[in-house]
Amino acid sequence: MRYAVVIERAGDNFSAYVPDLPGCIATAPTPEAVESEIREAIRFHIDGLRADGEPVPEPTSRAEYVDA
Template sequence: MKKYVVLFEKSKDGYSAYVPDLPGCVAFGDTKEETEELIYEGIKFHIEGMEAEGLLVPDNKVESELMIFS
């Protein structure tokens, strides 16, 4: 099982999410919960498509850490 970092961004119209290690894998939704569901399905679909085309599915190379500044 592979694990990927998913980045979420809030905007005035809802939320977006993308996976830096899977270029083109993005999702948009009205709520964060909806966007989480959509990006989860999007990741599965993206990987299935890569495998079907015989492409190498990349490993997770992006790391994340929450840093708090005051």
């Protein structure tokens, strides 16, 4: 599955979250590191849902850049 991920600067770190997986977040000191961490968090989150017998949400969110 391919999920949209939002990466934001958070003070001296970066944070990431997955809109389609509430509670799935990560933080790291660089954008590259947070991308790696959120990949791991997504796998961990999905494994936890499956272990609990919960459905895994389908990816529905999209991200686009818009010129203003």
